Amino acid sequence: MIDILKNRILKGIVTRQIEPELAQEIEAVGAELRSLIQQRFGRSLHLREVDTGSCAACESEIIAANNPIYDLQRFGINFTASPRHADALLVTGPVSKNMLAALKKTYAAMPEPKFVVTCGDCALDGGSFKDSYYVEGGVKKILPVVLHIPGCPPSPLVIIKTLLAFLVA
Amino acid sequence: MDIPTVIARIRNNFPEFSELASAQNYADELNIKVSPQDFKHTCLALHKILPSPVMMLFAQDERAGEGIFRINSVFVDFKNKEWVMVSMDIPPENPCFDSLAKSIYSASLFEREIWEMFGVEPKGHPDLRRLRLHDEVWPKGNYPLRKDFQKVEPGDLSDYKFSRVEGEGIFEVPVGPVHAGIIGPGHFRFSVAGEPIISLETRLGFSHRGVEKIFEGKSCLEAVRISECVSGDASFAHSLAFTQAAEKIFGIQIPAAAAYSRAIFLELERMYNHVNDLGGIALDAGFSFPAAYASVIKEVILQLNARLSGSRYLRKINAIGGISIGLDETKKQMLLSSLKELKRDFKELVKILYSSVSFMDRIDTTGVLRKKTAEDLGVTGLVARASGIPTDLRKYFPGVYKEAKFRMAIQESGDVLARLRVRIFEFEESCRLIEEFSGKLIKGEEIKVNAELKGGSALGYTEGWRGPVLYWLKTDTRGLVTRCKIVDPSFLNWQGLSYAVLGNIIPDFPLCNKSFDLSYSGNDL
Numbered sequence: 164m165i166d167i168l169k170n171r172i173l174k175g176i177v178t179r180q181i182e183p184e185l186a187q188e189i190e191a192v193g194a195e196l197r198s199l200i201q202q203r204f205g206r207s208l209h210l211r212e213v214d215t216g217s218c219a220a221c222e223s224e225i226i227a228a229n230n231p232i233y234d235l236q237r238f239g240i241n242f243t244a245s246p247r248h249a250d251a252l253l254v255t256g257p258v259s260k261n262m263l264a265a266l267k268k269t270y271a272a273m274p275e276p277k278f279v280v281t282c283g284d285c286a287l288d289g290g291s292f293k294d295s296y297y298v299e300g301g302v303k304k305i306l307p308v309v310l311h312i313p314g315c316p317p318s319p320l321v322i323i324k325t326l327l328a329f330l331v332a
Numbered sequence: 333m334d335i336p337t338v339i340a341r342i343r344n345n346f347p348e349f350s351e352l353a354s355a356q357n358y359a360d361e362l363n364i365k366v367s368p369q370d371f372k373h374t375c376l377a378l379h380k381i382l383p384s385p386v387m388m389l390f391a392q393d394e395r396a397g398e399g400i401f402r403i404n405s406v407f408v409d410f411k412n413k414e415w416v417m418v419s420m421d422i423p424p425e426n427p428c429f430d431s432l433a434k435s436i437y438s439a440s441l442f443e444r445e446i447w448e449m450f451g452v453e454p455k456g457h458p459d460l461r462r463l464r465l466h467d468e469v470w471p472k473g474n475y476p477l478r479k480d481f482q483k484v485e486p487g488d489l490s491d492y493k494f495s496r497v498e499g500e501g502i503f504e505v506p507v508g509p510v511h512a513g514i515i516g517p518g519h520f521r522f523s524v525a526g527e528p529i530i531s532l533e534t535r536l537g538f539s540h541r542g543v544e545k546i547f548e549g550k551s552c553l554e555a556v557r558i559s560e561c562v563s564g565d566a567s568f569a570h571s572l573a574f575t576q577a578a579e580k581i582f583g584i585q586i587p588a589a590a591a592y593s594r595a596i597f598l599e600l601e602r603m604y605n606h607v608n609d610l611g612g613i614a615l616d617a618g619f620s621f622p623a624a625y626a627s628v629i630k631e632v633i634l635q636l637n638a639r640l641s642g643s644r645y646l647r648k649i650n651a652i653g654g655i656s657i658g659l660d661e662t663k664k665q666m667l668l669s670s671l672k673e674l675k676r677d678f679k680e681l682v683k684i685l686y687s688s689v690s691f692m693d694r695i696d697t698t699g700v701l702r703k704k705t706a707e708d709l710g711v712t713g714l715v716a717r718a719s720g721i722p723t724d725l726r727k728y729f730p731g732v733y734k735e736a737k738f739r740m741a742i743q744e745s746g747d748v749l750a751r752l753r754v755r756i757f758e759f760e761e762s763c764r765l766i767e768e769f770s771g772k773l774i775k776g777e778e779i780k781v782n783a784e785l786k787g788g789s790a791l792g793y794t795e796g797w798r799g800p801v802l803y804w805l806k807t808d809t810r811g812l813v814t815r816c817k818i819v820d821p822s823f824l825n826w827q828g829l830s831y832a833v834l835g836n837i838i839p840d841f842p843l844c845n846k847s848f849d850l851s852y853s854g855n856d857l
Contacts, residue, residue, distance in 0.1 A: 166684045167621050174625075212514045216539040218853045220564025220645050222514050223608075227634065230627035244512035259856075260469045261538045262517055265509050291558050295542035296476050296484065297465075316564065318644060 193238040196327045200239040203330065204250055207239045210280075211249035213269050215302070216259035216292075220316040221283040225253070228319035235323060246272040252306070257285040257292045258299035270306055279306045280329075282322065284315045333412040335362055345377035346370075358580055360414045360729070361791055371403070371420040372430045378407045378416055379436050385710030385824070386432070387415075388791075388802055389442035390817040391450045393479045395424050401452050403429060405439075406791065406804070410728040415791055422452060431457040438710025438824060449544075451475035464537035464856055467492050476545055497523035497531045505838060509538045516852030520841070527837045532830045539856035547816035552578045552652050552785075555813050559803070560647045563820055563854030568601045568646040569796025570803075570818075570854075575650045577792025577805035582652065582784060590654035591732050592769045596667070597637075597646050597655075599762040599769075602797040604633040606755040606762075607678065609849045613752055614685060616842040617694045622684045629677050636670045639663075664770050675763050682756055695748040699844035701832040702746055711828040713799015713821040715848055718754045719746035725795035736768040746832075748847040758797075785811025798822060798851065820854030 200208045214222060228235045229242065243249050246269045258266065270279070281302045284290040289300035302308055312325040333341075335354045343349050353365040366374050378384065388406035395401065400421040407416045422429055431454035432439035441463065443454035448462040451473075461467075465476070471487030497504075503524050509517035517538035523531040543562055547555050559574040560567040572594060579586060586594075611626025634644040641649050641657050649655050659667070685691060701711070706719040716723050717740070724740045726733045741757035743750035789806040799821030806815040825848060833844050 164687075166680065166687055170625065170680055170684065171621070174628075213510055214514075214516050214539070214852075216517070216541050216853070216856070218561045218564030218567075219516055219851065220561075220567070222516065223565055223645075225514050227627070227631060230631055231624050232628060232631050242514060246510075256539070257541060259538060259540050261464075261466045261540060262509065263469070265517070265538070269510050285561075291561050292541040292543070292546060295546055296481070297470075297540050297542040315561075315647075316645065 192324055192327050196240070196323070196330065197238040199327075199330045204239075207241055208251065209241050209243045209249050210251050210253045211243055211246045211269065211273065212253045212255070213262075213266055215254060215256035215262040215266055215286070216298070217256035217283060217285055221255040221285075224316045224319055224322065225255075225282065228322050230319075233319045233323065235319075238323075240326070246270075247274065249273050250277060252277065252279045253282055254279060254286050254302045254306075254308075255282045257289040257295075258302060258305065260297050260299065263299060263305065266302075266305065278309045280310045280312065280326075281308050282312045283317060284313065287311050287313070290315065333362075333409065333414065335364075338362060338364070338416060341381050342374060342377045345381055346373045349374060349377070357788075358790060362414060362416045363419065364416065365419045365421075368420045368422060368429055371405075371418065372432055372435075374418050375405050375407075375432055375439075376435055378418065382407055382409045382411075382416070384408045384410075384416075385438035385707075385712075386436055386442060387710075387712075387800070388804060388817060388819050389432075389439050389446070390804065391446045391452055391477075392806070392815050393450060393477065394421075396479055400424065401427050401450060403446070403452070404804070405432075406802075408728075410723070413728055415793075417791070427451060428453040428455050430455055433457050433459075436710075437708050441823065441827070449475060449477040451478065461492065462537075464540040466537060476542060492535065494521050494533055494535070495531070499525075501525055502530070518852050522838055522841070524838060528835050529833050529838060529841070530835075532833050532841075534826055534830055536826065536852065537856050539853040541853075541857070543857040544816055544818060547813045550813050552807070552811060552813065555816065556650055556652065557648070559818075560645075560650075562818060562857065563822075563851040564645060565605055566601065566796045566798060566801065566820070566851065566854065568597050568649065569794050569801045570820075571647075571650040572598060573792040573794045573796075573801045573803040574805065574816075575652055575792070576794065577790045577803045578652050578807075580790035580792065581788040581805065581807055582786060582811070584653045586654050589658070589773055592772050593655050593659050594650070595732050596659065596766050596769050597641070597649060598794065598796070599766050600633060600637055600640075601646055603674070603759055603762045604630050604637070605797045605849075606759045607633070607681070609755055609846060610681065610685065610752065612846040612849065613695065613748065613843060614691065616846045617691055619685075619688060619691050622681055625677075625681050625684065629674060629681065632670070632674065632677075636667070639666060659770070659773055664773060667770060668767065671763055671766060675760070678759060678763075685752075692749070694840075695752060695843065695847075697745075698748045698840050699832040699836055699847060700745065700747045701828050703744075705831050706746065706828060709827045709831070710824050712824055713795070714754055714758075714797070715751065715825050715828055716799070717741055718743045718750040720744045723799075725793060725800050729793070732769065732772075733765070735772075736765050738765065748843055751847040785809075787811075789815075796821065798849070798854075799825065818854075818857060820851055820857075822850035822852075822855040825850050826855060 384407040505522040519535040615623035792803040802819040
């Protein structure tokens, strides 16, 4: 316990310490985002993530967006364990044939109103794998996608910024 | 061991053995060609005398040129620092061979893979269910890795049959492929009697993207980029194994500075993943402070990666013949000063974990994978080392690790705690290795790539953070990839997880799973 307290006090709030320029940017983006989300989604926006065959780098970056440095949650964006609680679906991967049914079912399980966001180059059109025999090649052929977050993988900052730009528009 | 010695030893074990051809193509690779009648017993003999699990077993479709299917089986000989590959040719009219699965368990999954991808049947295999081409969506009779496969022909679909545990009070708990957390897709079917798990069947393949087919026809330069997307958290290990295979074929010697830089990046990849897993294990035990602490350390390493190479996941670094970015003096100083801070923070993290009695109690004796089970399954890498099997390519094929006096982590108990301890040891060892290597970086050495493109085949291998990443590559005369077989350590280690969880309760499954932390995409390809 003493180690936890010691580190808690010594480390302080890491959210802005790692890279000062970066932290300012995150803050500015985030403050705007928070007020928007409060207006439009009744205080918080809940996302459900579905991996349709990504290489796990996108997942790693989405998780990183939730770490204490970027701390997406403080702006009112949460990741939920169930599609039943989700406002939006965040899809990664080029949609492997094996994941097609699961993706559709997850979308169907979400309550209205709902929207779909894709994350990473694979999810846009299949990326490196678009010519494969086992890939549907992009989420937009299957579900109505309203926003794409580009990158291979998109960095946490890009994820936060792209979400903001979309919610502002 | 040279070829005559190997053959003499095989003959000791299997007197009727006669080889059709044999060659030592590279200093670390022996190739022995045998007839289909001798293949099984030759493999059994090698399995016994080396001793080695089947590290790779894969098919090639050579019907267009030679009119045959070729099956290759790769064993590792740690003592003599080499790989032994046994091959046989199979006529295409009746494509089948005697299954090894009943004698060598580690061959089982590879044979199922050959069956579904090439339609070459391992006769006598006890379980020929498909791994990746799910029966619900992929019609029977379509073999995508055959060269003449164009597009999928309509055919029968069917359902996957889970092995069933029946009896009074047995419940089945299906989980996945979409999970509660932000992770890859996989399906877990638990059978429980009360609390304890009595059987776990893992159904994977949800991330199957047809990676091996995508490689075919690509130039090696393009293919390096694809290898980085095979398993995103092991991008560097995968691209390194691929480039090593290509460099062997093209006969390229990489400059010393590139070898040290590669080792530095490989260790950085190990570090961010190991610390991520320490946090993950803590999180799955409900201990959130160290989990957050670990995620900060991981982020610091990712940002360090980005400053060193421009990529958080160490992509676009490896090139055929060296690396595309150099580590100059400023970068070196940045690396060393970051390491100092990382080491300090990591020590605190370990202290927090070790000083929590409830956390230690939770992970001690949880998810035990016994040494015998691990050996029988052919489990590799980190998981094997935690179960007392001394296996690490950095030790047996050291290269630059030799002068750095690499120390291998090893634990005996095979539980979550042992896997945690291996990670802690390896993180600290990686820090030390990077310091050693960065002292040897020679200033101003240019990396020149003048590869002469040619045909050939070779095995590339490296010890990624999960374990050995193996690439067997074959190119044509223009240097284009004609076959690329990838084995991620996850492929064999997923089996280990099914045994480690037996007798544990379902709430401990995430803990066991995280302590293995296997790749979905690397397994599913």
